[in-house]
Amino acid sequence: MAMQERIREDDAGVILFDAAVSPQVDADWFEPEAWRARGALRQQSGGRGGVAIIDTPAGECVLRHYRRGGLVARLMGDRYLWKGADFTRCFREFRLLGAIAALGLPGPQVVACRYRRTGLFYTADLITRRIADARTLAQCLADGSLDGELAERVGALVARFHRAGIWHADLNAHNVLVTAEQIYLIDFDRGRQRPPAQAWQQANLLRLRRSLVKLGAAAQGEGRFEEQLWKPLVYRYERTLRA
Known part of the structure; x- marks a missing residue:
């Protein structure tokens, strides 16, 4: 199934999603507590990845919050320097995963991503389909x-x-x-x-x-x-x- 890129923008940030996987993705998709309130947060872990397993209308998915590692994390935490939407970590990974799928290579199926910009910096999240029994x-x-x-x-x-x-x-x-x-x-x-x-x-x-x-x-x-x-x-x- 060919990817159908859609962009949704609101006060909570800018969302890029594949309408072929899920025709509706909103800001709550990127909030673990919103899934917890629905009883759909299956697992959550902290650390560098900030990963949550969520039960979505598109199936069981992995929600990952982008975080820096190493010494720079002490200064920047989960913030990245803004260079434009197409250069955000989440947009680039989303589109690379789309290219991987188009090549028929075995990678995670991408669902959606979001960035939230504040001045010179942004934070980002990515949602992919969970690979079961792995x-x-x-x-x-x-x-x-x-x-x-x-x-x-x-x-x-x-x-x-x-x-x-x-x-x-x-x-x-x-x-x-x-x-x-x-x-x-x-x-x-x-x-x-x-x-x-x-x-x-x-x-x-x-x-x-x-x-x-x-x-x-x-x-x-x-x-x-x-x-x-x-x-x-x-x-x-x-x-x-x-x-």
């Missing part, structure tokens, strides 16, 4: 289900995105979701489409490797990790990239 690759590693076969599937997944020129700004084991039928990449904040090139593709792949090692994938030895997980992943990555 575990992160980090969870698969922790419970021992990350084996050579799954590693190969992950390599093929990353290659498909890279072949299409999709750069993920934070490719790590928490942003790979695994279901019984499919593997997905999620969280495309700051991601973009760019001409395929070995330099950024390899840097992206090595970022995933560092994430796996940091989470303990090499705890039983670097050589074992290399042979049982990383080589299968890279083997399938390279074959898929050339296909």
Whole structure:
């Protein structure tokens, strides 16, 4: 189904939504307390992401409030410098997810996003459809289900995105979701489409490797990790990239 972009503006901010997914999206969609009052707030967590699981007319969704990380968060918190609507984090991620869907790649289905501008700054939120019955690759590693076969599937997944020129700004084991039928990449904040090139593709792949090692994938030895997980992943990555 082709995306149908619509924009709605009111005192609460500017909303960009896909009318093909939900023909009506208002400001309350971006307020966890509004969902709580309806008994439709399924789960909420704080931290950097500010994520809530909500039961909407478009199905179960993930509401994410954009927050900064690192030292700059102490100064800016959840505020970003205004450079125009098309340059907001939420509009860019919304449209990138639309492009990913149009390419037939497995990412989250985007529903809506909103920015709220105050002077030189803005805050932002994004709503996507929740991917049901999914575990992160980090969870698969922790419970021992990350084996050579799954590693190969992950390599093929990353290659498909890279072949299409999709750069993920934070490719790590928490942003790979695994279901019984499919593997997905999620969280495309700051991601973009760019001409395929070995330099950024390899840097992206090595970022995933560092994430796996940091989470303990090499705890039983670097050589074992290399042979049982990383080589299968890279083997399938390279074959898929050339296909």
